[in-house]
Amino acid sequence: MPRTLEGQITMEKTPSYFVTREAPHRIFNMNRNTKLIVVVRDPVTRAVSDYTQTVSKNPGLPSFQNLVFKNSSKGLIDTSWSAVRIGIYSKHLENWLRYFPLSRLLFVSGERLVTDPASEMERVQDFLGLKRLVTNKHFYFNQTKGFPCLKKPEGSSRPRCLGKSKGRAHPHIPSDVLYKLRDFYRPFNLKFYQMTGQDFGWE
Numbered sequence: 001m002p003r004t005l006e007g008q009i010t011m012e013k014t015p016s017y018f019v020t021r022e023a024p025h026r027i028f029n030m031n032r033n034t035k036l037i038v039v040v041r042d043p044v045t046r047a048v049s050d051y052t053q054t055v056s057k058n059p060g061l062p063s064f065q066n067l068v069f070k071n072s073s074k075g076l077i078d079t080s081w082s083a084v085r086i087g088i089y090s091k092h093l094e095n096w097l098r099y100f101p102l103s104r105l106l107f108v109s110g111e112r113l114v115t116d117p118a119s120e121m122e123r124v125q126d127f128l129g130l131k132r133l134v135t136n137k138h139f140y141f142n143q144t145k146g147f148p149c150l151k152k153p154e155g156s157s158r159p160r161c162l163g164k165s166k167g168r169a170h171p172h173i174p175s176d177v178l179y180k181l182r183d184f185y186r187p188f189n190l191k192f193y194q195m196t197g198q199d200f201g202w203e
């Protein structure tokens with residue numbers, strides 16, 4: 001981690017921190033005043049997105065419905081599959097709250113980051129104690145990409161969208177499989193809403 005000078009903030013992003021058991025303890029030991037930002041989206045969509053990413057690198061992978069069940073006739077979800085496990089946010093959060101107070105964590109809605117990126121960025125800037133410099137002016141909806149992209153209103157640089165691996169089409173998953181997965185996550189989601197004091201509307 002580089003040294004942070006007066007007036008600077010050092011930021012680091014690793015998606016797996018939130019779900020890594022040792023991470024809270026290690027980060028706490030490094031700097032207990034660290035501010036933590038977690039982007040969360042509907043765990044069902046997240047699991048499908050995760051699978052889409054894996055299958056793009058490994059086209060021979062079994063189907064989503066083959067991987068998601070431990071016992072498909074009983075509808076038992078396989079919680080040892082990382083695409084499922086990562087979305088049990090309340091369990092991961094418990095681990096962080098052993099070291100950090102809730103006030104040190106900001107939960108960004110992955111859904112709102114797409115539908116209203118400027119408001120989520122407003123929350124991020126407030127949380128970090130920064131001036132609200134990134135606003136609505138910095139985003140536009142790109143029809144081709146189907147997602148918001150960045151523009152610099154004050155500069156001449158070209159607008160920038162995220163790369164091809166972000167915002168890919170998801171495969172079709174049978175609706176009964178999605179219902180079972182949704183049922184599985186419901187209690188964990190409700191617990192997560194209680195713990196964070198935020199309703200992410202994933203029902």
Ligand SMILES: Nc1ncnc2c1ncn2[C@@H]1O[C@H](COP(=O)(O)OS(=O)(=O)O)[C@@H](OP(=O)(O)O)[C@H]1O
Pocket residue numbers: 015048049050052110113114147148149161162165166167168
């Ligand atoms: N502006 C914009 N452009 C493109 N994509 C966007 C954007 N905002 C959020 N998203 C969503 O980000 C999802 C990919 O993020 P990841 O969490 O997989 O990224 S990372 O690999 O963990 O860094 C990606 O998931 P998929 O749709 O499954 O590809 C997007 O839904």
